[in-house]
Amino acid sequence: MNSFNSKDHPHKRLNPLTNDWVLVSPHRSKRPWQGQVEKAIVDERPQYDPACYLCAGNERAGGHKNPDYKGTFVFTNDFSALMTETPEGEVNEGSLFQAKSESGICKVICFSENHSLTIPEMDVKDIRKVVDVWCEQFKELGGKDQINYVQIFENKGAIMGCSNPHPHGQIWSSSSVPVEPAKESETQKAYFEKHGRTLLSDYLQAELDKKERILVENDHFVALVPYWAVWPFETMIVSRRAVQNILQLTDAERDGLADIYKQLTVKYDNLFETSFAYSAGLHQAPTDGQDYPEWHLHMHFYPPLLRSATVKKFMVGYEMLATPQRDITAEQAAQRLRDLSDNHYKSTIN
Amino acid sequence: MNSFNSKDHPHKRLNPLTNDWVLVSPHRSKRPWQGQVEKAIVDERPQYDPACYLCAGNERAGGHKNPDYKGTFVFTNDFSALMTETPEGEVNEGSLFQAKSESGICKVICFSENHSLTIPEMDVKDIRKVVDVWCEQFKELGGKDQINYVQIFENKGAIMGCSNPHPHGQIWSSSSVPVEPAKESETQKAYFEKHGRTLLSDYLQAELDKKERILVENDHFVALVPYWAVWPFETMIVSRRAVQNILQLTDAERDGLADIYKQLTVKYDNLFETSFAYSAGLHQAPTDGQDYPEWHLHMHFYPPLLRSATVKKFMVGYEMLATPQRDITAEQAAQRLRDLSDNHYKSTIN
Ligand SMILES: O=P(O)(O)O[C@H]1O[C@H](CO)[C@@H](O)[C@H](O)[C@H]1O
Ligand SMILES: O=P(O)(O)O[C@H]1O[C@H](CO)[C@@H](O)[C@H](O)[C@H]1O
Numbered sequence: 001m002n003s004f005n006s007k008d009h010p011h012k013r014l015n016p017l018t019n020d021w022v023l024v025s026p027h028r029s030k031r032p033w034q035g036q037v038e039k040a041i042v043d044e045r046p047q048y049d050p051a052c053y054l055c056a057g058n059e060r061a062g063g064h065k066n067p068d069y070k071g072t073f074v075f076t077n078d079f080s081a082l083m084t085e086t087p088e089g090e091v092n093e094g095s096l097f098q099a100k101s102e103s104g105i106c107k108v109i110c111f112s113e114n115h116s117l118t119i120p121e122m123d124v125k126d127i128r129k130v131v132d133v134w135c136e137q138f139k140e141l142g143g144k145d146q147i148n149y150v151q152i153f154e155n156k157g158a159i160m161g162c163s164n165p166h167p168h169g170q171i172w173s174s175s176s177v178p179v180e181p182a183k184e185s186e187t188q189k190a191y192f193e194k195h196g197r198t199l200l201s202d203y204l205q206a207e208l209d210k211k212e213r214i215l216v217e218n219d220h221f222v223a224l225v226p227y228w229a230v231w232p233f234e235t236m237i238v239s240r241r242a243v244q245n246i247l248q249l250t251d252a253e254r255d256g257l258a259d260i261y262k263q264l265t266v267k268y269d270n271l272f273e274t275s276f277a278y279s280a281g282l283h284q285a286p287t288d289g290q291d292y293p294e295w296h297l298h299m300h301f302y303p304p305l306l307r308s309a310t311v312k313k314f315m316v317g318y319e320m321l322a323t324p325q326r327d328i329t330a331e332q333a334a335q336r337l338r339d340l341s342d343n344h345y346k347s348t349i350n
Numbered sequence: 351m352n353s354f355n356s357k358d359h360p361h362k363r364l365n366p367l368t369n370d371w372v373l374v375s376p377h378r379s380k381r382p383w384q385g386q387v388e389k390a391i392v393d394e395r396p397q398y399d400p401a402c403y404l405c406a407g408n409e410r411a412g413g414h415k416n417p418d419y420k421g422t423f424v425f426t427n428d429f430s431a432l433m434t435e436t437p438e439g440e441v442n443e444g445s446l447f448q449a450k451s452e453s454g455i456c457k458v459i460c461f462s463e464n465h466s467l468t469i470p471e472m473d474v475k476d477i478r479k480v481v482d483v484w485c486e487q488f489k490e491l492g493g494k495d496q497i498n499y500v501q502i503f504e505n506k507g508a509i510m511g512c513s514n515p516h517p518h519g520q521i522w523s524s525s526s527v528p529v530e531p532a533k534e535s536e537t538q539k540a541y542f543e544k545h546g547r548t549l550l551s552d553y554l555q556a557e558l559d560k561k562e563r564i565l566v567e568n569d570h571f572v573a574l575v576p577y578w579a580v581w582p583f584e585t586m587i588v589s590r591r592a593v594q595n596i597l598q599l600t601d602a603e604r605d606g607l608a609d610i611y612k613q614l615t616v617k618y619d620n621l622f623e624t625s626f627a628y629s630a631g632l633h634q635a636p637t638d639g640q641d642y643p644e645w646h647l648h649m650h651f652y653p654p655l656l657r658s659a660t661v662k663k664f665m666v667g668y669e670m671l672a673t674p675q676r677d678i679t680a681e682q683a684a685q686r687l688r689d690l691s692d693n694h695y696k697s698t699i700n
Binding site: 003004005006009010011012013014016020021023024025027028031033034035036039079080081082083086087088089090091093094095096097098099100101102103104149151153154155158159160161162163164170172176178179180181191199202203206227279281283300302314316317318320321322323324325327 | 353354355356359360361362363364366370371373374375377378381383384385386389429430431432433436437438439440441443444445446447448449450451452453454499501503504505508509510511512513514520522524526528529530531541549552553556577629631633650652664665666667668670671672673674675677
């Protein structure tokens with residue numbers, strides 16, 4: 001029996017941010033696919049679509065009319081999952097029937113008036129406007145007494161449940177800290193108390209030394225495939241400086257975030273020469289007024305595609321009931337993404 | 351401000367088996383859907399398909415040939431995610447880079463030689479044969495030294511990543527206890543130590559008293575929508591008797607499991623008059639030779655459809671980054687399923 005190596009042998013890896021494991025089956029990358037294929041993405045869109053409820057000047061649900069905006073535009077979600085008027089209360093029948101009321105505010109952010117664009121096709125200076133809106137919204141929402149967490153995210157692509165191709169993201173802010181950030185709070189706190197540095201500072205430094213999973217960098221941010229990635233091309237953007245939330249970013253760092261957001265998503269689009277679907281979002285410290293020196297700002301990207309523009313990874317059966325599983329290793333995924341051009345495939349001239 | 355009630359107001363509920371929360375937004379059920387619609391399911395299939403690698407007598411990947419089986423047929427997965435020959439070893443660079451080798455055995459179980467069937471369309475006596483195979487396999491795999499958990503599951507439908515419509519399920523057995531059963535082990539143990547009864551005995555009794563979320567029953571099993579359900583029509587089958595695994599079932603209880611599996615899936619098919627997709631699987635005690643008096647056998651069903659045969663719930667953005675979210679409440683889902691006929695829509699005569 002030869003000795004174990006994680007390039008060839010099935011193994012599990014630990015995610016130190018959530019303390020969950022992922023099962024990796026490197027030998028299985030050559031499995032043929034006879035299952036469902038997705039519709040190819042039609043990414044030729046007009047700059048203005050009269051039927052789009054996010055385009056400037058158009059009507060939304062409930063008779064609201066969008067202003068004639070240029071750049072970004074923010075409004076309260078017409079079908080908010082959370083609302084401010086929720087009465088407080090709880091169900092507490094022993095340990096088996098427990099519920100708590102939850103209040104919050106849900107917003108939609110249009111990234112641009114141009115219906116045909118996506119982040120990788122936008123100019124960095126226009127993505128910077130999106131970053132500025134995130135900061136404003138984080139400040140406004142996070143500043144409210146009843147809001148203790150602000151979740152900023154983007155669902156991109158119909159395959160990711162996005163019901164409108166107009167470039168946009170969302171913010172759901174809530175009275176309690178959601179499940180995933182709560183897990184990350186605990187692990188980061190335990191690490192910080194032990195080492196006096198943030199978990200992600202040490203992790204980032206180790207990755208920069210190894211270079212194996214680094215994708216793109218600038219002066220302020222690094223994009224990499226985490227060692228414990230679950231989705232085939234899952235990535236993470238980490239700030240070089242340990243900041244707890246986006247309000248602590250300097251002007252240059254805001255530019256850096258816009259720049260790396262574009263660099264990474266250009267790689268994504270180039271992978272299968274398609275508008276690459278994902279859910280992405282920022283993880284930051286809670287906004288309950290406490291201090292969180294252990295928190296380190298980062299952004300997760302969870303993209304579903306596996307081997308082409310139409311074949312995705314299904315997180316089903318074993319993944320739902322037992323442990324998430326992947327075939328291609330984090331290192332192979334990083335290598336493939338790193339090797340791609342830095343220019344968007346649609347814009348390449350020669 | 352009127353007082354909180356979980357029928358009308360956004361709230362979160364606790365899953366006592368995993369200690370995770372789900373966000374419920376009951377007011378949001380009327381949200382229109384403009385996003386992706388799935389392909390309608392073509393469920394007219396021949397009894398034998400010459401191109402199907404699971405049909406009797408046909409060739410599989412790697413030149414294996416299926417025998418001329420009738421009833422069930424079990425073989426080792428040609429693209430197993432886990433293998434027996436994995437060398438033992440680990441990566442342990444501080445707390446941030448941790449990996450452990452994982453070995454195991456993956457099997458495929460054909461439920462019937464008849465390519466056109468699905469569980470809700472099979473006779474209970476033929477589903478009983480599937481239950482018997484589960485028992486045999488659980489005994490054989492669980493009896494091996496290096497196998498400490500046996501995960502039996504079924505992915506049904508292309509939308510659930512099932513690459514072949516021939517009625518079949520899978521078993522992935524592994525050297526370590528996977529993430530989900532490990533969580534359920536801890537919570538069940540804590541409950542048992544405190545109360546001297548299994549968590550699910552007490553939960554089942556409370557649900558039988560309330561009746562609100564019960565779907566179908568027989569002498570040995572009950573199917574219900576758990577209070578903490580995440581997927582729109584998520585359900586759970588619980589054994590009335592607190593058994594730790596399927597080998598402890600009596601002959602009559604095995605029949606009972608086959609019967610309730612059919613009853614529940616008939617309801618599912620009737621909901622949207624389509625072959626209803628889901629991932630389902632048994633959760634049972636680990637097979638490491640220890641005693642697990644706290645473990646209570648149950649089967650989870652995670653179906654993706656939301657409002658029709660072609661519109662599913664997307665667990666994306668907020669769900670991946672923050673907390674799983676649902677619109678329709680567990681009680682509304684239970685009511686809808688309960689009200690459906692007990693006869694399969696295709697077989698109704700009058
Ligand atoms: O084994 P299959 O049917 O080829 O594959 C399916 O089930 C597996 C176990 O749930 C998943 O890991 C795969 O993503 C899914 O496509
Ligand atoms: O808010 P949308 O875009 O209508 O809806 C989408 O994102 C939400 C938040 O991630 C999800 O809960 C929905 O399932 C998804 O379809």
